[in-house]
Amino acid sequence: MHEALKQGARGRRRRPGAWRLAVLLALLPAWLLGAAAWAAPGARLVLAAGPHFPEGARLNPQEVRLLFLGGRVTREGLRLQPVLNAADPFLEEVFLQKVLFMSKAHYQRRLVALAFRLGRPRPPVFQDEEALAEHLRRRPGAVSYLWARQARRLGLKVVQELWSDSAP
Amino acid sequence: MVRLRTLKEALRGRLESFSGRMILGMLAVHAALLPLLFGGVIYIVQRGYEAQFVDNVRSQAYVISLALGSDPLGPQAQALLEDLSLSGRVLYAEVVDRRTGEVVAAAPQPGMSHPFREDFFFGQGGDEIYHIALPLSAPDGRPLELHLGYDETPTRQQIALAYRRALYIGLAYIVLTLVLVALVSAQVTRSLDRVRQASRAIASGRFDQSLDLRSHVREVDSLAKDLEDMRRTLVDLAAALEYQALHDPLTGLSNRAHFYDRLHQAIAASRRSGEPFTLLLVDLDRFKEINDTHGHQVGDLLIQQVAARLRHVIRESDLAARLGGDEFALLLLGADKEGGLRIARKVLDQLNAPFFIRGLELRVGASVGLSVYPHHGSDEESLIRCADISMYEAKSSGQGVQVCRMCILPENGPSAASLMGQPERDPAPTV
Numbered sequence: 016m017h018e019a020l021k022q023g024a025r026g027r028r029r030r031p032g033a034w035r036l037a038v039l040l041a042l043l044p045a046w047l048l049g050a051a052a053w054a055a056p057g058a059r060l061v062l063a064a065g066p067h068f069p070e071g072a073r074l075n076p077q078e079v080r081l082l083f084l085g086g087r088v089t090r091e092g093l094r095l096q097p098v099l100n101a102a103d104p105f106l107e108e109v110f111l112q113k114v115l116f117m118s119k120a121h122y123q124r125r126l127v128a129l130a131f132r133l134g135r136p137r138p139p140v141f142q143d144e145e146a147l148a149e150h151l152r153r154r155p156g157a158v159s160y161l162w163a164r165q166a167r168r169l170g171l172k173v174v175q176e177l178w179s180d181s182a183p
Numbered sequence: 184m185v186r187l188r189t190l191k192e193a194l195r196g197r198l199e200s201f202s203g204r205m206i207l208g209m210l211a212v213h214a215a216l217l218p219l220l221f222g223g224v225i226y227i228v229q230r231g232y233e234a235q236f237v238d239n240v241r242s243q244a245y246v247i248s249l250a251l252g253s254d255p256l257g258p259q260a261q262a263l264l265e266d267l268s269l270s271g272r273v274l275y276a277e278v279v280d281r282r283t284g285e286v287v288a289a290a291p292q293p294g295m296s297h298p299f300r301e302d303f304f305f306g307q308g309g310d311e312i313y314h315i316a317l318p319l320s321a322p323d324g325r326p327l328e329l330h331l332g333y334d335e336t337p338t339r340q341q342i343a344l345a346y347r348r349a350l351y352i353g354l355a356y357i358v359l360t361l362v363l364v365a366l367v368s369a370q371v372t373r374s375l376d377r378v379r380q381a382s383r384a385i386a387s388g389r390f391d392q393s394l395d396l397r398s399h400v401r402e403v404d405s406l407a408k409d410l411e412d413m414r415r416t417l418v419d420l421a422a423a424l425e426y427q428a429l430h431d432p433l434t435g436l437s438n439r440a441h442f443y444d445r446l447h448q449a450i451a452a453s454r455r456s457g458e459p460f461t462l463l464l465v466d467l468d469r470f471k472e473i474n475d476t477h478g479h480q481v482g483d484l485l486i487q488q489v490a491a492r493l494r495h496v497i498r499e500s501d502l503a504a505r506l507g508g509d510e511f512a513l514l515l516l517g518a519d520k521e522g523g524l525r526i527a528r529k530v531l532d533q534l535n536a537p538f539f540i541r542g543l544e545l546r547v548g549a550s551v552g553l554s555v556y557p558h559h560g561s562d563e564e565s566l567i568r569c570a571d572i573s574m575y576e577a578k579s580s581g582q583g584v585q586v587c588r589m590c591i592l593p594e595n596g597p598s599a600a601s602l603m604g605q606p607e608r609d610p611a612p613t614v
Contacts, residue, residue, distance in 0.1 A: 116241045120231075
């Protein structure tokens with residue numbers, strides 16, 4: 016089990032100040048939900064898709080980054096569509112750090128800039144896992160990021176692993 | 184103990200004043216709103232600093248992992264790691280074998296101990312270092328991992344600075360607001376105090392001073408204007424009441440009370456100056472007959488015309504009064520016996536002339552009694568009694584005017600004061 020995953024919530028509790036505590040309390044439910052999802056040993060961040068996603072199709076890390084930053088990526092004639100999973104804040108941060116290499120605020124600005132400058136639509140955002148899974152099942156080219164155990168539970172196809180908690 | 188209680192009462196009185204209420208109100212509003220305002224601003228600022236730090240760390244770490252390239256264990260990679268640790272922002276940089284956990288290349292700061300736990304949030308782990316790991320691969324295919332530790336302290340200092348500045352700005356804002364509120368409320372309180380003083384003056388019957396107030400507060404100005412209107416109304420009412428109390432409503436001449444008052448004043452003034460004055464009592468001769476024959480309305484009109492003629496005869500400084508019915512009094516200030524007689528004859532001339540009322544020609548006639556201060560009396564009662572007796576003598580004798588026969592002071596004799604209270608008969612009545 017990666018130490019950072021154990022430290023996740025503990026680290027933020029150290030912030031002093033009453034209003035910080037209030038913010039922490041407000042974030043706590045989402046935080047606990049996230050912690051419950053990745054607390055299992057060997058947590059893996061995966062790219063998942065619906066059952067109609069081309070079998071055996073894989074993307075390298077640069078292509079995943081390009082896809083979620085608004086680039087055009089196709090597999091077997093199918094244009095891939097990124098879908099943002101906002102159900103778990105910690106999952107989002109891991110994805111941003113290990114795949115996109117930027118902060119959430121910067122990524123949001125980047126998406127807004129793409130929408131305004133290039134007229135590209137913002138990727139759909141889902142706060143609910145079930146709704147996210149339903150969207151992936153209906154759209155053959157739609158891909159998103161989840162914990163591997165969540166993807167299995169929701170019956171989604173794991174395209175590839177993006178990151179795993181396998182630190183020495 | 185007593186001083187403490189006095190201080191408490193003074194403080195309570197101050198807090199219950201308009202200024203105190205305003206200041207307390209502003210404090211309450213700011214106590215509720217300022218934490219929200221500055222807390223919100225600081226929260227946004229802090230999140231901005233943290234997000235900027237995380238963004239810089241992630242993007243820089245990514246670029247470094249790309250720069251290390253396909254040979255992260257070569258001399259160029261080692262030089263890059265050492266250069267990174269020299270920059271100060273990166274506290275340590277090392278390459279780890281993912282399979283064994285062994286550090287295969289490193290550039291730590293001297294004395295730097297860094298158990299690696301990857302962070303995903305600013306401040307996570309509580310060690311003021313943001314630990315981040317990126318995948319690498321050795322030329323022989325071994326999976327490696329780049330570990331970097333970024334110093335969070337400068338960002339924390341920036342956040343602390345923002346806190347301090349927000350605190351100073353907040354305190355300055357509160358002080359400035361309280362000063363402004365105190366100034367504004369003091370201005371309003373001053374105006375209200377003036378209104379209060381004016382209302383107290385009016386309540387105590389002193390409404391001779393006008394209230395001219397400009398406070399720049401509409402409600403206070405309106406209150407002051409209403410109070411000033413009320414004061415003017417009271418002044419007019421008081422003047423009307425005073426006039427009614429001192430004047431005869433039918434003729435507009437002074438009434439008995441005013442006449443007595445002016446007679447008293449005239450005696451006092453004459454005592455001081457030594458100047459004589461004359462009192463004439465006038466009684467109409469055939470008024471009752473006219474009143475009975477032609478009715479009260481004609482009688483009233485006749486009385487009004489008589490009053491007008493009397494007013495016409497005397498000077499501005501003299502006084503004409505109606506004592507009741509058809510009886511009048513004239514107070515001729517500064518007039519001696521000769522002057523009084525001259526006026527008495529004028530009065531007779533005026534009243535003997537016919538009156539024309541509602542197409543009737545009426546002849547009424549009059550009898551006049553005359554007394555002179557100080558020769559015929561040194562007080563109101565004696566002067567009036569003397570003039571009254573003379574008037575009845577004139578009426579019974581039909582002579583028109585009669586000077587008082589009683590004299591307490593020879594006209595060329597000693598002063599009135601020396602002979603006060605020693606009446607003397609006047610042997611030579613004058614017609």
